[in-house]
Amino acid sequence: MSKKTINLIIEKDDDLPVLKRLKKFAPVTAAVCLILFVLLYSISLIYLKLNTSEYNKLKAEVTSSEKKITSYQATEGLYLATFNILDVINKILAKNFSTVADTLPEVYGIDSDEIDIKTLTVDRNGQMSFSLTAYSLTALEVFVGELLNKQIDAVFSDIKAQGILRDKDGSYTMTISLKYRKSPAATS
Amino acid sequence: MxxxxxxxxxxxxxxxxxxxxxxxxxxxxxxxxxxxxxxxxxxxxxxxxxxxxxxxxxxxxxxxxxxxQNRDVLAEDFARLNMIVPASKDYVLLFSTLDQLQQSTGVFVTRSDFQLGVVSTSSALLKKPVGEPSFLLPINLEVTGDIGQIEIFLRSLTNLSGRMITVNHLQLTMLDDGSVRSSIDGNAYFNPLPKTIGKIDSPLPQIKHEYRQIIERVSQNMVLDRQPPEFPSQVPVGNDNLFF
CATH class of the missing domain: 1.20.5 (Single alpha-helices involved in coiled-coils or other helix-helix interfaces)
Known part of the structure; x- marks a missing residue:
C-alpha cells in the first residue's frame, strides 16, 4: 500500500511591490487622517464656542438698531428732503452772489443833483454799462474822479467812456462801461 | 466552501x-x-x-x-425751505412771493413773465441743466420804483424770505417822473424731491454749519402762513338725536 502525502501548508505567494508598499503606507495614512481630523475638528469647535456667542450678539444688536431706525423712517425721509433742499439752496447762493444788487449803490451812491443816470444795464458777472447826463463840467469831473477812486479801491475795473456829447444847453451826455469786481466772500 | x-x-x-x-x-x-x-x-x-x-x-x-432730530422742527424747516425751492414749478408761489415783495419793498411789479413750459412737473420728462444745482424756471420781470426800492427788491429776491429768484441781467431806465423802471431777467428754481430714502444702513449726510446758517436765515426772514394741520386726539361726536 502506497503512502499518500498531503501538503497542509498554504503556499505563500509573493506580493506585488505596489501591494507591499500599500500595506506599509495605508495604516500610516489612515492614522494621520484620523489625527488631523480630530485636531481640526477640535480647533473648529473651540473657535465656534468662543466666537458664536459674540457673533450672535453682534447680529442681534444690528437687528435691534435696524428696527429702531425703521421706526424713525418718517423723520429720516424728512431729514433727507430737508438736506436735499439745503444743498440746492447753498449751491444756488454760492453761484449767484448778489452782484447785480451790489453794483447799484456803487454807481448811484456817487450820483449827484447835477448827474442823471438815464439807463443802466448790469449782468451777473458784474459787466455794467450806463449812460448819464451831467449838467455841468464840474459835476462830470467829480463823477469821473469818484469812478477812478473806486478803480483804485478795486471796486471797478476796465472803465471805458464812450460817445461824449455836449448838448446845446451845456449838459454832457456819455456812456460808461466798466466791470464790477467784488469777491463772493464780501457779500453776505 | x-x-x-x-x-x-x-x-x-x-x-x-x-x-x-x-x-x-x-x-x-x-x-x-x-x-x-x-x-x-x-x-x-x-x-x-x-x-x-x-x-x-x-x-x-x-x-x-x-x-x-425733532420731527416737528424738521417739518417746519422743510415747509419753509420748500417755499424757497419748491418741488414743482409752483407758479402760485411765485406770484405770492412777488406780491409780498411789492408790499414789503414798495415797488410795483408791472409785468411778470414766467416760462412755465410743461405745467405738470411730475409727469413731464425732466432734465436738469448741466452744471446747474437745480431745475430752472426762467422769468422776466418789469418793476417800477425808486432806485432804493429797486435795490431792496433785488436783494429780497435772494434773501430767503420767499421763492428764490436770481438775477442774470438787469436793465434800469429813468422815467420822466424820476422813478426807475427795471427789466429783470433771471431764474426761479424748483427741485423735485427724492422718492426713496436709500438702504437702512446708508449713512445720513450731516447738516453742516453753513446749512444751519441757511435754516436760521430762513427762520428769521420767512413767516409761515400755512401752519401744519393739527389733529385732535379725540374727535368730539355730536348728539345722537338731532332734535335734542
Missing part, C-alpha cells in the same frame, strides 16, 4: 489595507458631515463679523443722528 476559504484568505491577505481604507472612508464622511459645516460657519463668522461691526457703527451713528 471553497469560495469562503478564498474570501477568508483574501481578507487575511489585505487586512491592513482594507481596515485603513475603512478608516479613511469614515473620516471622509465625518469631514463632510461635521468638519466642513464647522469650517463654513467659521468662514461666515470671520467675514461677516467685520461687515457687521462696520454696519453697526453706521447704524449707531444714524440712530444717534435721527434721535437728535
Amino acid at each position: 471553497k469560495n469562503r476559504l478564498k474570501i477568508k484568505s483574501f481578507i487575511l491577505k489585505y487586512e491592513s489595507v482594507l481596515s485603513s481604507f475603512v478608516v479613511v472612508l469614515f473620516i471622509l464622511i465625518l469631514t463632510v458631515k461635521l468638519l466642513l459645516p464647522n469650517f463654513l460657519r467659521i468662514t461666515t463668522i470671520f467675514t461677516e463679523r467685520k461687515e457687521l461691526t462696520t454696519k453697526l457703527v453706521q447704524l449707531k451713528k444714524k440712530e444717534a443722528l435721527l434721535t437728535l
Whole structure:
C-alpha cells in the first residue's frame, strides 16, 4: 500500500511591490487622517464656542438698531428732503452772489443833483454799462474822479467812456462801461 | 466552501489595507458631515463679523443722528425751505412771493413773465441743466420804483424770505417822473424731491454749519402762513338725536 502525502501548508505567494508598499503606507495614512481630523475638528469647535456667542450678539444688536431706525423712517425721509433742499439752496447762493444788487449803490451812491443816470444795464458777472447826463463840467469831473477812486479801491475795473456829447444847453451826455469786481466772500 | 476559504484568505491577505481604507472612508464622511459645516460657519463668522461691526457703527451713528432730530422742527424747516425751492414749478408761489415783495419793498411789479413750459412737473420728462444745482424756471420781470426800492427788491429776491429768484441781467431806465423802471431777467428754481430714502444702513449726510446758517436765515426772514394741520386726539361726536 502506497503512502499518500498531503501538503497542509498554504503556499505563500509573493506580493506585488505596489501591494507591499500599500500595506506599509495605508495604516500610516489612515492614522494621520484620523489625527488631523480630530485636531481640526477640535480647533473648529473651540473657535465656534468662543466666537458664536459674540457673533450672535453682534447680529442681534444690528437687528435691534435696524428696527429702531425703521421706526424713525418718517423723520429720516424728512431729514433727507430737508438736506436735499439745503444743498440746492447753498449751491444756488454760492453761484449767484448778489452782484447785480451790489453794483447799484456803487454807481448811484456817487450820483449827484447835477448827474442823471438815464439807463443802466448790469449782468451777473458784474459787466455794467450806463449812460448819464451831467449838467455841468464840474459835476462830470467829480463823477469821473469818484469812478477812478473806486478803480483804485478795486471796486471797478476796465472803465471805458464812450460817445461824449455836449448838448446845446451845456449838459454832457456819455456812456460808461466798466466791470464790477467784488469777491463772493464780501457779500453776505 | 471553497469560495469562503478564498474570501477568508483574501481578507487575511489585505487586512491592513482594507481596515485603513475603512478608516479613511469614515473620516471622509465625518469631514463632510461635521468638519466642513464647522469650517463654513467659521468662514461666515470671520467675514461677516467685520461687515457687521462696520454696519453697526453706521447704524449707531444714524440712530444717534435721527434721535437728535425733532420731527416737528424738521417739518417746519422743510415747509419753509420748500417755499424757497419748491418741488414743482409752483407758479402760485411765485406770484405770492412777488406780491409780498411789492408790499414789503414798495415797488410795483408791472409785468411778470414766467416760462412755465410743461405745467405738470411730475409727469413731464425732466432734465436738469448741466452744471446747474437745480431745475430752472426762467422769468422776466418789469418793476417800477425808486432806485432804493429797486435795490431792496433785488436783494429780497435772494434773501430767503420767499421763492428764490436770481438775477442774470438787469436793465434800469429813468422815467420822466424820476422813478426807475427795471427789466429783470433771471431764474426761479424748483427741485423735485427724492422718492426713496436709500438702504437702512446708508449713512445720513450731516447738516453742516453753513446749512444751519441757511435754516436760521430762513427762520428769521420767512413767516409761515400755512401752519401744519393739527389733529385732535379725540374727535368730539355730536348728539345722537338731532332734535335734542
